[in-house]
Amino acid sequence: MPTKERWIFASMEADVDAVVLMNGTDPNLDNSFFYATGIPNGLFEGCVAIIQPKKTEVLSSELEELSSRTSGVRTTVFDNAEHRHKLLTRRLAGMRRIGVNSREITHANYLRIKKAAGKAKIVDVSEGLETARVVKLPDEISRIKKACAIGSSVGEMIPDLVSEGMTETEAAAELTYKMMRLGATGPAFVAGVAFGSKSAEPHYHPGPRKLKRGQFALFDYGACYGRYVSDITRTFTCGPANKRQREMYDVVLKAQLAALDEVRAGVHGKDVDMAARRVIDGSKFKGLFIHSTGHGIGVTVHDPGALSPARDMVLKENMVLTVEPGVYITGFGGVRIEDDILVTKKGCQILTPCTKEFREI
């Protein structure tokens, strides 16, 4: 396997001497910093990673020194912002072209790098970094698989963990607890547990709403493991589904299976999206699938990569993506079914194999 540095440079079309990644204040971190260095712990606020084809160096605050050194990365500690600027200026001296990650660096930090770079040209390499990040290396796949296995095990348990009368926050607590007891460092994101009409809000945060008989119960959650994540959604009804709920579920499941069936290396992401969208738009729920079919996962929940009509890409082996069509009816509720998959030559491996046949709570 190539080293991470080689992989990154091979993925970039831009010819640069180094890629400089710099974190702002949490959560405005440059996730490519963690991708490129592989450091599993720490926040590294205000820290810098200098990636060159044959070496990586972290300019670390004293606060993160131990996390940096124990991960095996070459580390230099700065005392304060001025010292960091001096070190960075020295490291970049003589370079002609320096890459930055415009999509994840704050504008303020961009200006700091530009200042330290002197006369060198600053080049936006965010597209190249996305190209590198979207195809996962073996160590990344093994961390993601672990995060997915944890999430999938918990998905199997949901009907036992959640019951009528429980609040959304309580249910989110149960899922999160199980994931962490299974070894997750934490939830990958605030678990989106939504009951009743709230299930029509795709990024809803759980609240004090209690689960009532006859309602939808949607669980969008994931585990974090070694800084890599999973992202799963399962939707249930509390008690038997009514006709409309069941129709929604069946259409979404059919759409998800159609999309999964389309996935393999060489296929266009937009065609996978279209496979799902065609099923929904060919049903009575036409137009109610209001987002794209999938996105990459990795060191972030919304990692590079998309199964979308708007942002096309050709699928490659070892991409890890979500496949998650949904139907949303304001005031009534929503259904979404989401799995994480590893793209293979001939199809895909489903990393979250827990039951998705219709289930009641």
Place this chain on the structure above:
Amino acid sequence: MPTKERWIFASMEADVDAVVLMNGTDPNLDNSFFYATGIPNGLFEGCVAIIQPKKTEVLSSELEELSSRTSGVRTTVFDNAEHRHKLLTRRLAGMRRIGVNSREITHANYLRIKKAAGKAKIVDVSEGLETARVVKLPDEISRIKKACAIGSSVGEMIPDLVSEGMTETEAAAELTYKMMRLGATGPAFVAGVAFGSKSAEPHYHPGPRKLKRGQFALFDYGACYGRYVSDITRTFTCGPANKRQREMYDVVLKAQLAALDEVRAGVHGKDVDMAARRVIDGSKFKGLFIHSTGHGIGVTVHDPGALSPARDMVLKENMVLTVEPGVYITGFGGVRIEDDILVTKKGCQILTPCTKEFREI
């Protein structure tokens, strides 16, 4: 009380017609977007908030439309990036000066706003936004108090929740579960549970390490409630402390009490830091307090505001800050004691009043 818009404009020295806040992809969100709009749910990736002295408007993706509208914010939905650009260009037409938040906007989004702004001058108002955010308004204080009360209750329970032989991740699961059962939407951040020598890494993520008799057990955790957070640290030993552990604890507690004693409106943040640092540097643990004494909390765990030798500020009523000195010995372990406080005219209110006298697990 002033409206949020008035408060923001009163806090900025820059004369701008509007402040434009734009989110990247999670986690690269502009948290001032959520501060300014007060929207409790949703990610709002790629969405824009236009803040003017008398009105706020959100340009929302279809995905977040419901979360935006149900929060009562004026909302316009865009179909795609091109449509968003057209809407934004139209809204900014005729303006002379437009504020952006350089510290939390990605460089790529900065370029998008610049393009939409035409001939208007782009002004960095991140300092003004920090000035606004560092002093909390009543609705913010009530959300933070709730997040702190949850965290503090759980702090009281730690010796009952955690026992010898439990792994760091399991212990983190217990704390997170309790917080969520008490109404938190989730943990404010990956709970930093660190046993033994790992307690010397301030931003450590929990792992499979088991708690052994004689070790330090450090818990740095917080709750999220209505998008606002708490941030607490308590340190214990498993079984009786040895002499060195007890000395470390006593010095850190003394340092924390000295800092708390110094807090009141009108005092300099660096003097509060110095009160803690003087105690530690006057002990045998001189030089082992490797971070600043505190930071603001709000919609982010590291919100504007600092008790630091490097970034001074004068404390004002209704600031909410952490006070968290620590001592770290590589290979041995660390002690940190952290509370969240509300600055008052004559002192401060401790929002996380759970026991901090030395306790064993």
